[in-house]
Structure formats: structure tokens, C-alpha cells
Amino acid sequence: MNTMNPSISAKADRRDQGAEIPVPQDKPEDTVIEEGKTVGKPFVNDPKFKLRNVNVSYGSDRAIKNISIDIGKHEVISFIGPSGCGKSTFLRCLNRMNDSIQICRVEGQLMLDDEDIYHSKRDVVELRARVGMVFQKPNPFPKSIYDNVAYGPRIHGLANRKSDLDEIVENSLRKAGLWEEAKDRLDAIATGMSGGQQQRLCIARAIAVSPEVILMDEPCSALDPIATARIEELIADMSKSYTIVIVTHSMQQAARVSDRTAYFHLGHLVEVNETNKIFTSPQHELTESYITGRFG
Amino acid sequence: MTDQRSQAEIVRKSLKRRYRKERRFRLYGMLAIFIALASLVTLFADIISKGHTGFVKTTITLDVNLDSELMYLEDPTDADQRSMADFVAPIVAALQEQLPEVDGAGEKRELGRLLGTYAASEISDVLINNPELLDTTQTIEFLAHDRVSVYVKHAGNPRYSIKLSEQQQRWVDELLEKGVIDTSFNDVLFSRGDSREPANAGVLGAIVGSLLTMLVTLAISFPVGIAAAVYLEEFAPENKLTDFIEVNINNLAAVPSIIFGLLGLAVFIGLFGMPRSVPVVGGLVLALMTLPTIIISSRAAIKSVPPSIREAAEGVGASKMQVVLHHVIPLAMPGMLTGSIIGMAQALGETAPLLLIGMVAFIVDVPGGFFDSATVLPVQIYLWASSSEQGFVELASAAIMVLLTFMISMNALAIWLRKRLERRW
Incomplete structure (x- = not known):
């Protein structure tokens, strides 16, 4: 058996041992990942985000290790990977949501439309108006449905008249597929809605400030399958007008909604490729063992 | 098989013991509550029986x-x-x-x-x-x-x-x-107001004095306390100085109130030359005493605002200031108000620091303003209880009932406000 020989990679190891070897003995952690090396197709022409050699650390813990990737215009890209692999951390760098964590340090080149996201003179408020975010747990404000959607436009001064604001609210709710359900109870408190409705409201709230990019951090993990299906339809619709980056634990979801998929592992970006390629013929053995359910 | 059976036997035996222990534990708890309630009832019965006349x-x-x-x-x-x-x-x-x-x-x-x-x-x-x-x-x-x-x-x-x-x-x-x-x-x-003659003595002077003092206390400690809490919780950098301030605020909450009286005497009366026995100085001293309570409870209230709400606001591009003003403070308000009212109720019942700044004087006139000599309810009770005339004994008990009524209404207000403003998320 080759297990005695450390010089042979885990992938070769597994192939040699064949199917009889039980899953727990397969230790993908032993696989050596070369830092900054990503297989597949991480770069695109004319990207929305150009991210090069990104490192993120919390104190002395390195959460993101030398990642380089492009995110295309009007592309839906999903980040997958086991828990703690850094995909959410990386997502939050894209609109600087990590800023509020004092010990968090972000290094590398992060460009949105060729402008440095982390430039010292960069205004975070303006950035977040362009790069909206939807969170894992639906988090509507404990206010009315109308006020939830109108909040963003109000603070950015996007509407000068009440009628303009009404229009923004209606359009946003329509795009989020919530208008029919919500139009008769715009004054009702948002936290009284179902989880799926709340999450669509959060999407409407993000859309209301007309962002260019929408970041979604496991948007369906707290929802039932029917609500999930509605959100996924919504993502498909929205992909025409927005760039969407979605972090998900569900590989089926990644397969259904995204154009490209990126696989993260322990802070490394292991593989990026067109979604169908990732799920049918992964190039890296870690990607393969993750999507076949060997760990994660 | 026998092993399993004997194990079950052991478990059954230990179960009995566990239940006995549990019953005993429950009994202790009930006993404690009974003792507390009994002493409370005795106290009230005593005060009411002495004071109703x-x-x-x-x-x-x-x-x-x-x-x-x-x-x-x-x-x-x-x-x-x-x-x-x-x-x-x-x-x-x-x-x-x-x-x-x-x-x-x-x-x-x-x-x-x-x-x-x-x-x-x-x-x-x-x-x-x-x-x-x-x-x-x-x-x-x-x-x-x-x-x-x-x-x-x-x-x-x-x-x-x-x-x-x-x-x-x-x-x-x-x-x-x-x-x-x-x-x-x-x-x-x-x-x-007060009088040398029990038949002629009233608590109106003390009630008005207490109200004026509480107004000063509220006007100072509420905004300052909440501003301090918001700054410490939301804006202060995490460094040694912040830690030092935090530790000191927690310590201040435990400082005996008479020390605040000494401070008031030395600073407000001694250094700033403010008059003695006036509600302004009393209110300032009580505000200093109440501040730590308000800061600590307000910080707890701010901490309990779910981070998801902050993230939601930041996510649509709200600035730090907007997050705090539009979301954090409104959501933390019930907790802040509750803490403040409880702090105020404490201040309302405080005697020791006021003795030191001269609010213990015999004052007949009902105070007309913040700079009139005044006394407050608890001090009035203290004065009457230590008086030798028989008529003052029942007056002291009656004044205690008045004070208790104020405190119970303040606490009820705190509960009502919390119920009223509490929002679910």
C-alpha cells in the first residue's frame, strides 16, 4: 500500500485504493495546496471585480490565503466550500463589510470597475450603495414593509418626492416578486411576514438603491424548499441586470443558479470554472471529493 | 443480559435519589421566596398599620x-x-x-x-x-x-x-x-410643607423638592448616560484607555452613595460656590450617582440589538451615525428607559448624599424653583422618624407610603414602557 509513502499525493492514493476504502480514512486535509494557485478559469475579460493576491487575516489567523479571481459583468458566480473555508469572509471583502471587525486586515488588490475598493479615500457608503448585500438570516428592520424598502433610497436621497419614493418601492418589490403579496399591507410590520417573504423583502431592500452588484451570503439556508425555489427564480431574473455573487452550502443551488462556481478550501481558492464543468469534470481532487460528498 | 438488568436497577435507585434531591432543591427555592414575601408583607403591614392614621x-x-x-x-x-x-x-x-x-x-x-x-x-x-x-x-x-x-x-x-x-x-x-x-x-x-406641629405638617414641600431634584437628575444623567453608552459601545476604539474607563464606570456603580455626597459638597458647593440645600445641587449629586447605572444598563441594551440589524443597515449603505441613530438607539430604547427609570427610582429613595449637601434642613416653605431651599421625601421621613413628638411617628409612616407609591408607579412605568416599546425581530 502506498499510504506509507508520504510523497505520493492523496489523489493518487485514493485512486490506488479504489472504492473499498471507507470515507473517513480519506483525508483531504493532507492534500498539499499550493498557495495562490487556482485551477480552472479564474479570470475573465472585462471583469466587474478584479481581485488579485487577496489576503485576509483576523489577528494572526489567515482566513484568506492569496486569492486571485475575476468576477464578470452580469455574471452569477457562486462560492462553495466546506464550513470555515473563508468564502463568506471573501464575499464580505467585496463591499467592506469586514470593516467593523477591528482585528480584520485585508491586503491585496481589490478593484471594482478599476477602482480600488480599499483605497484610503474610498467612501464605504458609496461603495455599499453600488454593492448591495443580502444576508444568511432574513434581517428586515422592525418597521413597515414600505419603510424597509424605502430606507436605502431615503438615506441616499434618491427620491425627492413621495411619488418618486412610492415608485422605487413598487419597482423594487416587483423585481423581488413580492409586490402582489405586499401591495395591500405596505404599512404592516415586516417582521410579521414569513421567512421567505422576509428574505425577498431584504432583496427588494438591496435592489431599491439600484446597486450594480448584489452579494448574497447563503440567502436560502434559513428557508424551506418552496421559498428557496422562489429566491432562485429571482436570482435568475436579476442576473440580467445585476452582477450576483452568491455563497451557498447547497451544491444543487450553485448548479442551478450560477454561471461560474468557485471552490474554496481552508482559505485557498482551489478551483474556479463554468458551473457545469465544475460539477461534471472537476480538475482538482479536493473539488471532486467535496462535490461527491466525501467531506464538507 | 443480567448486566443490563442490574444496570437498570442501579439507574432506578439513583433516580429515586435524584428526584429526592430535586424536590429538596425546589423546597429550598419556595422557602426562600416565602421568607422574602413574608418579610415584605410584614413590612407593609407594619407601615400601613402605623401610618394609615x-x-x-x-x-x-x-x-x-x-x-x-x-x-x-x-x-x-x-x-x-x-x-x-x-x-x-x-x-x-x-x-x-x-x-x-x-x-x-x-x-x-x-x-x-x-x-x-x-x-x-x-x-x-x-x-x-x-x-x-x-x-x-x-x-x-x-x-x-x-x-x-x-x-x-x-x-x-x-x-x-x-x-x-x-x-x-x-x-x-x-x-x-x-x-x-x-x-x-x-x-x-x-x-x-414641614412644620414643628405634627397636625400642621405636610409632605408637599418634600414631594415638590423630590420632583425638582429628580428633574435635574433626569435632565443630566439620561442624555449623558446614553451618550456615554452609545460612544463606548459603538464608537470607542478597543484600547487600554477604553478598558480603563469601562472598569471605572463599573466601579463607580458600587461606590457608596455618601461618597457622592462628599464629592458634591467639595465640588459643587465648595469649588463652584453653589448654595446649600437646593434641588440643583441635590440633582447634580444624584445624577453622578445614577450615571453608572444608566450607562451599564444602556450598554447592555445596545449590546442586545441583534448584529443582523446593524449589518442590514450597513449593507444598504447607512453610515455609522445613521446605523446608530436609525436602528440601534430606537431598538435599545426600551432597555435604556428601563435602566434609567430604575436608576431614577434609586435616586428618589436616596438620603445619604443629600444629608451632606444640606438638604436635611428644616424647611417650611414649599420650594418654588431649583434654587430654593428644599428637602426630599426620604430626608423628610428621616427627619420625622427621628422627631420626638408622637404625631410625627404616624406622619413618617404616611410619608413612607407616599414614597413607596411613587416608587411603585415609577417601576410600573418602566415595565409598561418596556412592554410598549419592545419590538420583536
């Missing part, structure tokens, strides 16, 4: 002939004449009408001692306000002397000693029968 006043109602000759008074508007006049004579004459057997100067003097100290000034007040009533007969209600009051309310109570002579007691009995002496609700208690 404080809400009753004893009055003598007489048809008084305001005879100018008897009083040696021709012009009631003339202050010189008034100071020489004998206002007691017509009252004694009216009493004598009710008790025809009274005769001689000695007995008359004894009869006059049934009247409260301020009976004469009641007549003089009537005449000052209505000089045309001179030489007419008016029905006037006088406060009876404390001795009469004690006799009427507490005859036969071993805790009180009756200080009336047997003759006086006979007179009082007779007047009671005729309805001249009567008891009614003690409105004096709520309409006057």
Missing part, C-alpha cells in the same frame, strides 16, 4: 363670633393692631359656648390648649383676606392640637401616651359627641 386629621369646627372688642382689634388691615390682637379669645369663647360648665381663667386656659398652635393665625388669615367679616359669626374649622389628635385616634393604644388631663379628656369626649371635634381626610398632609 397619618392620613386622618382631627378638626374642631366652631361658630366663632369675630368680636372686635374681644380681640382688641378695630382694623384687621392694620398690621400693628393685628400683632397686638388676641385671636384666641373668640375661639375659646366659642368652645365655652359648647361646654357651659367651663368656668374661671384656669379652666379656660386648659380649654384653649385643645386648639392647635396655629388656630389663632387661622382667624387672622380669615380677617386679612376678608376684613368685612369683623363682628360677624363664622363657621371655621380649626386643626386640633396634636395631643387631642393622639387621644382621639389612639385612646387605649399602649404605644401612645395620652397627654391630656382627665378634665380635658372629658371635654374632648363631650365635643366628639356633639360633633364639634371630628376626624376627616388629612388634606393638610398634601397641601403644606
Whole structure:
């Protein structure tokens, strides 16, 4: 058996041992990942985000290790990977949501439309108006449905008249597929809605400030399958007008909604490729063992 | 198989023991609650049984002939004449009408001692306000002397000693029968300030003093406390200085209140030269004392605002300031208000620091402003409880009831506000 020989990679190891070897003995952690090396197709022409050699650390813990990737215009890209692999951390760098964590340090080149996201003179408020975010747990404000959607436009001064604001609210709710359900109870408190409705409201709230990019951090993990299906339809619709980056634990979801998929592992970006390629013929053995359910 | 059975046996045995332990534990808990409730009930019963008579006043109602000759008074508007006049004579004459057997100067003097100290000034007040009533007969209600009051309310109570002579007691009995002496609700208690005479003493001065002091306390400690809490929780960098401030705020909450009194004496009165015994200084001292409580509870309230709400606001591009003003403070408000009201209730019951800044003085007038000499409810209770006159004992208990009513209403307000403003997320 080759297990005695450390010089042979885990992938070769597994192939040699064949199917009889039980899953727990397969230790993908032993696989050596070369830092900054990503297989597949991480770069695109004319990207929305150009991210090069990104490192993120919390104190002395390195959460993101030398990642380089492009995110295309009007592309839906999903980040997958086991828990703690850094995909959410990386997502939050894209609109600087990590800023509020004092010990968090972000290094590398992060460009949105060729402008440095982390430039010292960069205004975070303006950035977040362009790069909206939807969170894992639906988090509507404990206010009315109308006020939830109108909040963003109000603070950015996007509407000068009440009628303009009404229009923004209606359009946003329509795009989020919530208008029919919500139009008769715009004054009702948002936290009284179902989880799926709340999450669509959060999407409407993000859309209301007309962002260019929408970041979604496991948007369906707290929802039932029917609500999930509605959100996924919504993502498909929205992909025409927005760039969407979605972090998900569900590989089926990644397969259904995204154009490209990126696989993260322990802070490394292991593989990026067109979604169908990732799920049918992964190039890296870690990607393969993750999507076949060997760990994660 | 046997192994399993014997194991089950062991578990069953241990179960019994566990249940016994649980029952015992529950019993201890119930016992503790019972003791607490019993002492509370005893305390309340004691205060109410002693104090309820404080809400009753004893009055003598007489048809008084305001005879100018008897009083040696021709012009009631003339202050010189008034100071020489004998206002007691017509009252004694009216009493004598009710008790025809009274005769001689000695007995008359004894009869006059049934009247409260301020009976004469009641007549003089009537005449000052209505000089045309001179030489007419008016029905006037006088406060009876404390001795009469004690006799009427507490005859036969071993805790009180009756200080009336047997003759006086006979007179009082007779007047009671005729309805001249009567008891009614003690409105004096709520309409006057302190007095040397228990029958004439009220808590209004102390209530107004307490309200003025609390206003100053609230106006300073609420905004400062909340601003400090918001800054420490939301904006302060995490460094040694912030830690140092935090530790000190927590320490301040545990500093004995009398130390704050000393501080007030040294700084506000000594250094800034502010007057003694005034609500402003009292309010400042109590504000310092309440600040740590408000800061600590407000910080807890801010901490309990779910981070998801902050993220949501930041996610649509709200600035730090907007996140705090639009979301964090409104959501933390119920907790902040509750903490503040509880802090205020503490301040309302505080005595020690106020003694040091001179709010313990004997003050008759109801304070009219923040810079008038004043006392507060708990200090008034302290003053009355340490007084030697019998009438003040029940007044002290009555004042305790008034104070407790204020505190219970404040705590009820805190609960109501929390219920009202609490929002679910």
C-alpha cells in the first residue's frame, strides 16, 4: 500500500485504493495546496471585480490565503466550500463589510470597475450603495414593509418626492416578486411576514438603491424548499441586470443558479470554472471529493 | 443480559435519589421566596398599620363670633393692631359656648390648649383676606392640637401616651359627641410643607423638592448616560484607555452613595460656590450617582440589538451615525428607559448624599424653583422618624407610603414602557 509513502499525493492514493476504502480514512486535509494557485478559469475579460493576491487575516489567523479571481459583468458566480473555508469572509471583502471587525486586515488588490475598493479615500457608503448585500438570516428592520424598502433610497436621497419614493418601492418589490403579496399591507410590520417573504423583502431592500452588484451570503439556508425555489427564480431574473455573487452550502443551488462556481478550501481558492464543468469534470481532487460528498 | 438488568436497577435507585434531591432543591427555592414575601408583607403591614392614621386629621369646627372688642382689634388691615390682637379669645369663647360648665381663667386656659398652635393665625388669615367679616359669626374649622389628635385616634393604644388631663379628656369626649371635634381626610398632609406641629405638617414641600431634584437628575444623567453608552459601545476604539474607563464606570456603580455626597459638597458647593440645600445641587449629586447605572444598563441594551440589524443597515449603505441613530438607539430604547427609570427610582429613595449637601434642613416653605431651599421625601421621613413628638411617628409612616407609591408607579412605568416599546425581530 502506498499510504506509507508520504510523497505520493492523496489523489493518487485514493485512486490506488479504489472504492473499498471507507470515507473517513480519506483525508483531504493532507492534500498539499499550493498557495495562490487556482485551477480552472479564474479570470475573465472585462471583469466587474478584479481581485488579485487577496489576503485576509483576523489577528494572526489567515482566513484568506492569496486569492486571485475575476468576477464578470452580469455574471452569477457562486462560492462553495466546506464550513470555515473563508468564502463568506471573501464575499464580505467585496463591499467592506469586514470593516467593523477591528482585528480584520485585508491586503491585496481589490478593484471594482478599476477602482480600488480599499483605497484610503474610498467612501464605504458609496461603495455599499453600488454593492448591495443580502444576508444568511432574513434581517428586515422592525418597521413597515414600505419603510424597509424605502430606507436605502431615503438615506441616499434618491427620491425627492413621495411619488418618486412610492415608485422605487413598487419597482423594487416587483423585481423581488413580492409586490402582489405586499401591495395591500405596505404599512404592516415586516417582521410579521414569513421567512421567505422576509428574505425577498431584504432583496427588494438591496435592489431599491439600484446597486450594480448584489452579494448574497447563503440567502436560502434559513428557508424551506418552496421559498428557496422562489429566491432562485429571482436570482435568475436579476442576473440580467445585476452582477450576483452568491455563497451557498447547497451544491444543487450553485448548479442551478450560477454561471461560474468557485471552490474554496481552508482559505485557498482551489478551483474556479463554468458551473457545469465544475460539477461534471472537476480538475482538482479536493473539488471532486467535496462535490461527491466525501467531506464538507 | 443480567448486566443490563442490574444496570437498570442501579439507574432506578439513583433516580429515586435524584428526584429526592430535586424536590429538596425546589423546597429550598419556595422557602426562600416565602421568607422574602413574608418579610415584605410584614413590612407593609407594619407601615400601613402605623401610618394609615397619618392620613386622618382631627378638626374642631366652631361658630366663632369675630368680636372686635374681644380681640382688641378695630382694623384687621392694620398690621400693628393685628400683632397686638388676641385671636384666641373668640375661639375659646366659642368652645365655652359648647361646654357651659367651663368656668374661671384656669379652666379656660386648659380649654384653649385643645386648639392647635396655629388656630389663632387661622382667624387672622380669615380677617386679612376678608376684613368685612369683623363682628360677624363664622363657621371655621380649626386643626386640633396634636395631643387631642393622639387621644382621639389612639385612646387605649399602649404605644401612645395620652397627654391630656382627665378634665380635658372629658371635654374632648363631650365635643366628639356633639360633633364639634371630628376626624376627616388629612388634606393638610398634601397641601403644606414641614412644620414643628405634627397636625400642621405636610409632605408637599418634600414631594415638590423630590420632583425638582429628580428633574435635574433626569435632565443630566439620561442624555449623558446614553451618550456615554452609545460612544463606548459603538464608537470607542478597543484600547487600554477604553478598558480603563469601562472598569471605572463599573466601579463607580458600587461606590457608596455618601461618597457622592462628599464629592458634591467639595465640588459643587465648595469649588463652584453653589448654595446649600437646593434641588440643583441635590440633582447634580444624584445624577453622578445614577450615571453608572444608566450607562451599564444602556450598554447592555445596545449590546442586545441583534448584529443582523446593524449589518442590514450597513449593507444598504447607512453610515455609522445613521446605523446608530436609525436602528440601534430606537431598538435599545426600551432597555435604556428601563435602566434609567430604575436608576431614577434609586435616586428618589436616596438620603445619604443629600444629608451632606444640606438638604436635611428644616424647611417650611414649599420650594418654588431649583434654587430654593428644599428637602426630599426620604430626608423628610428621616427627619420625622427621628422627631420626638408622637404625631410625627404616624406622619413618617404616611410619608413612607407616599414614597413607596411613587416608587411603585415609577417601576410600573418602566415595565409598561418596556412592554410598549419592545419590538420583536
